[in-house]
Amino acid sequence: MSESLKHECGVAFLRLRKPLGYYIEKYGTPAYPVNKMFLLMEKQHNRGQDGAGLASIKIDMKKGHQYIDRLRSIEEQPINHIFKKVGKKFSKAQKEGEKYHNAKWAKENIPFAGELFLGHLRYATYGANDVRFCHPLLRSSNWRSRNLLLAGNFNMTNAEELFSHLAELGQFPQEQGDTITALEKIGHFLDRENQHYYAHYQQEERAKLAFDVNPNGQKRDEEYDYQESNQTLSNEEIIEKVEKNIDWKKILERSCNDFDGGYVMVGMAGHGDAFVARDPASIRPAYYYINDEVIVAASEKPAIKTAFNCEYSDIQELEGGHALIVNKEADYEIIKFKEPLEKKSCSFERIYFSRGTDPEIYNERKMLGRQLNDQVLEAIDHDLENSIFSYIPNTAETAFLGLVKGVEQHLIAEREKTLNQDKTLPKEELMKVMSFRPRVEKLVIKDSKMRTFITGDAQRDDLVAHVYDTTYEIVRKGIDTLVVIDDSIVRGTTLEKSILTMLDKLEPKQIIIVSSAPQIRFPDCYGIDMSRQHEFVVFRALLALLEQHHLKYMLDDVYEKCLASKKQPLEKVVNHVKELYDMFEYxxxxxxxxxxxxxxxxxxxxxxxxxxxxxxxxxxxxxxDWYFTGNYPTQGGNRVANQAFINFMEGKKTRAY
Structure with a gap:
């Protein structure tokens, strides 16, 4: 993509299914899970560069020993910053000789030598780029099973309502962000689940004693027996029973009941339970892999494939409205916590954000380019002889391969047609027809080292024009048409200020910019940094068309409808901005x-x-496809689209959610 889009976020979860000593013996180091977490996170670095976090839990530690470790960073290279710190702890421990290979000693003396791990990559769409807002977030308690670590890839469209619901539950949250809200909501019902079972088992013990009899045939005094009898369970034993019976299905059903948004949330409780939950419409991606040694979950398949060298067919997609539940014993189940909606997994993940090393994504991107073949041929009037095909690095490269493949298939069909029509072609003409290939060149080169530090508009524009460079003396001036494919066009500013200016200096006859994505017309509200309506070049084009056709009054009409929709129940809100686009042909x-x-x-x-x-x-x-069509998978999306338009009309440049 010629313009940088940022995304929230990437998650990585790892649960060892065997004691730590097993991995030390087999792989020679207690750092085995830490090394795997580094790979899981580094291979998802594309998902978030503003911050990162890592947390681990050690199961069944003795009282007085730290069993939760957490590091977060907003340094320039946050993943490396975190793992460099963790690595130093292991390197220092190696100096202890044989102790280093003792699982009990390692757990007691080395931070992050545990069984459960949670990693996160963040883009700061909320709370600025402050380490306090980096995941995993921690809700602390002296009860192991009330400690909650949470990380996620999500945005909620109804964060204000969720905050109000927390207040109604009697809580006093210090932040209004959707991450804090989700943490406190799940934490509230986790507390209730703990308290419910604690009271239940205490009552069970009382009931047992109340109906017991002493050797004289008289009923024992319940209060005396509860406090003094050596037949009752201790509080420690009751808490152990509580930890084994926490119902995560019930907790997630209650916690996520009123969530409106796209989300993948990963949580770990201090005693060793964990969950990975995906939104009902499957908006944000979630995959998992399980074998005898590990349970793994991540936002992208290639990260799992690289870290564990497994078969792609063994990596499963978590269904919408479902959660992967892992208990303290490392047993697991897939449960439904919310009724699934029609699957609307984000197509922008496939076009741009996800790593193209995933075979499915690679083939989809090639097909996106292939599907553009007819439109491109029409745009160049089928003049392939005087056309040069290229792409804007780097994510458009795969779509470019698909486009070129489509052109080549077109040429094969044309050759067959020509030969069938005239089987007496001279050898020279026949060789020309058979040997012709589309002209493919690398015209656009990105200088990744280029930075624009100057703040003045004129000077900045001049520098931006040089972020990209080109290959000279390839284009025939005034003759050639340049066909340059990008994966998407969002704001159009880099095309306008840099790429087109650079290509124009080559003096081609024509420049055709091709987008493998459709027109981006509407804001995103589920995690991608595209929430301000006025920034989209397609919206700017819409405004120009309305003015050109003397229809600017329609802006006020739609504005009034959007304002009125704020008073409607959420389930009745429709996207009124679509009416403006419906007035013009694509x-x-x-x-x-x-x-x-x-x-x-x-x-x-x-x-x-x-x-x-x-x-x-x-x-x-x-x-x-809500970016392109305005058909949002949740009702909150319609409200965000209307609010983004209201913000534009009122001159506000804030997010619409």
């Missing part, structure tokens, strides 16, 4: 985008967008 909007981004360009510029229909053909199992 190609009209594309043409206006081309005008906007090429005001100072000499060459003729066209913009070709993927169609929504072809997007679904390329990514059939990931139909979440």
């Amino acid at each position: 190609e009209q909007v594309s043409n206006k985008v081309a005008e906007i981004i090429s005001t100072n360009i000499k060459a003729k510029v066209k913009v070709v967008y993927q169609t929504v229909e072809n997007l679904h053909k390329a990514c059939p199992n990931h139909s979440g």
Whole structure:
């Protein structure tokens, strides 16, 4: 992508299924799980660069020993910063010789030498880039089973309502962010579950004693027996029974009942239970892998594949509305905690954010490029001889391969057609037809070391124009058409200020910018940094079209409808902004985008967008397309779309949720 989009977030969970000593004996080090967590997090570095966090739990530690370890960082390279610190602890412990390979000693003396691990990568959409807001978050207690570590990849559209519900429960949260709210909500019901079973087992003991009799045939005094009899369970024994019977299905059902958003949440309780829960519409991604040694979950398949060298077919997708529950004994089950909705997993994950090393994503991105073939051929008037195909690095490369493949298949069909029509072609003409290939060049090169420190607009624009570089003396001036594919076009500023300016200096006849994603028309509210309506170049094109066709009054009409929708129940709110886009043809909007981004360009510029229909053909199992269609998977999305438009009309540049 020519523009940087940021994403919240990536999660990594690891549970050892055998005692730590097993891994020390087999792999030669108590750092085995830490090394695996580093791989799980590093291979998801693409998901969040603003901060990272790592937490671990040691099971069945003696009282007085630390059993929860946690590190968080907002340094420039937060993953390396965290694991460098952790590594120093293990390196220091190695100097103790044989003790280092003793599981009991390692757990008691080395931080993060545990059985449960939770990692997180963060982009700061809430709470600024402050280490206090880095996950995993910790809700502390002196009861092991009331300690809760939580990390997630999520955004809630109804964070204000959730905050109010916490207040109604009698809590006094210090922050209004959805992460804190989720932590406190789950923590509240975890407390209730602990208290319920604690009271239940105490009452059970009382009842046992109340109906017992002494040797004289008289009923024992209940109060005396409860406090003094050596037949009752101790409080410690009762707490152990409580820990074994915590009902995570009930906790998640109650906690997530009123959540509206996309989420994958991972929680670990201090005594050793854990859960991974996914939103009912499957908006955010979650995968897991289980064998005899480990239970693993992450936001992306390639991270699991790399860390554990397993088969892709053994990595499972967690269904929406379901949770992977892991108990203290490392047994697991998949439970349904909320009724699943129609699957609307995010298509932008497939287009841009997820690592392209996933075979499914790789093939989908190639297909996205392939689906653009007919539109591109029409845009160049089928003049392949005078066209050069290229891409904007780096995530558009795979779609580019698909586009070129489509062009090659078109040429094969044309050759067959030509040969069938004229079987007496001269050898020279025949060789020309058979040997022709599309012209493919690497025209755009990104200088990753380039930084723009100057704040003045004119100077900054001048520097931005040099973030990308090009290969010179390839384009035939005034003759060639450049076809350059990007994976998506969000704001259009980099195209306008840098890439088009650079390509125009090559003096081509025409420049065609191709987007493997459809037109981005609506804000995201489930974790991606696309929440401000006025920033989208497609929305700017819409405004220009409304003015051009003397329809600007429609902005006020839709504004009034959006304001009125704020008074409606959430389930009745509709996305009124769609009405504005419905007034124009898809190609009209594309043409206006081309005008906007090429005001100072000499060459003729066209913009070709993927169609929504072809997007679904390329990514059939990931139909979440609200950015392009305004069809949000939850009702809260409609409210966010309307609020984003209200913010635009009122000149507010804040997030819409």
